Amino acid sequence: MKKIIVILVVLLTFLFPSCAYADENPSTDEILSPLSEADTSDIKDSLDGLGIDSSDPESVRDLSPNKLLSFVVSVFSEALKTPLKIVLTVSVFAAFCSVTQTLSFKSGLYGELFVLICFIALSPTMVEAFSNAVAAIKGASRFMLAYIPVFASLAAASGNLSAAVSYNAVLMYFCEGAALIASSVLKPILCCMLALTASQALDPNLGNITAALKNTVTTVLGFVMTLFLGIIGLQTIVGRTAEGLAVKAGKYAVSSFVPIIGYSLSESYKAVSLSLSAIRTTVGALGVIILFLFALTPIVTALVYKASLVFCGWICRLMGADRLSGLMYGLGDVFSFLSTVLIFFMLMLTVATGMLILLGGTVTA
């Protein structure tokens, strides 16, 4: 009986198979559209302002410290506008709050009212700053997803294949992860921290949760950065030496066994290798500059917000508005967290690319 049932089941399985197959013609538009969605118009304008032509990587040499400094100053001045308004607003409410200190009747005005007012007035600008930072991370990730394979190919052609493979694999993984985290994790965390800041300002018994979160994330990011950069660095250095040996052996074989033109051939490889290294270096430098431009505005904005909120906290403490001061320091912790994440993201990509620029070629004698 059991055998009959088993045979029937097998026959039915063959009669009603389930089909599974890969897409025969994957649309290249579907693959390329996320890359083309990256808004690079601001970056192109910034590159023009710095005197760098994106179609000519050699123009990177024209970048002077003066131009870079004036660009950074202009970004800083632009970023300062909204935080100054915040300082003004908070100072006025801190002054009102300090007036209530003289009252013996303080019900509802023991800072809670002003904490609510300041939070309601400031939260829209802060959420907008979070959105801009998340958009910058996504834009930089999209740029890197197109840039990494190109630069890795140049590094591989320059002779350091293992470094190129490591760079490609680790940074592609990192960029995809960063884009995913930015869109689905970072902004919700920032918004939760914003809500927690208001709660801990209204009820000081809650403790400083935002500071604890910020310190934890900073430690974890530092560890992750050390790990990733260590992997790329070690593989770059080890691969450079190993492949240098292979190149020397190949050159020796060519110069020894190829008659008449053997020596010329082996020396011409050196010329080709050096020219590829030059291309790798200029493309790498251009990539680093573009990364810097992607990350500069949100980082400067986050740092300026943090500085202004800490200053507001200091003013509030000076005027005796302790709860308002707690709110300001808490909001400063949120922007400190945001700037840590942005700096970590930029440093990871910049240092990894820089390592490959400096050490990505083979050792040539």
Next chain:
Amino acid sequence: MDIVKVSAVCLIAAVLAKVIQPTNRDLAALLSISAVIFSAFAAIDGITEVFSGSDGILGGAGVATGYVRLAFKALGICYLTELCASSCRDCGETALGAAVDLSGRVAISLLMLPLIRQFIEIIRTVLER
């Protein structure tokens, strides 16, 4: 608002009230309450200027001035409650003073209700993003 005039009126009223209190307590109480009302009205002139100044500063910074009005309303309720409750206690009516205190707390709570609703709405919107 001339602070010298206000201070002088209050001091004189306090001294006079102290002098006539043993003989005529009702008149002393009336005198002190009148001085309080005079000072309050004198302060209102100054408060109006502070209010319009703060409105101008924050309006220029692009901040909604409704919050400044709210803060001033709350301050006004607090000071009115403080002055009335203290005057009642000065007249020996502690229960009336407590009643004024309670009314002041209820008025502040009613003032804060729309703020609390808006705060919860913002938290809900922020967490839903």
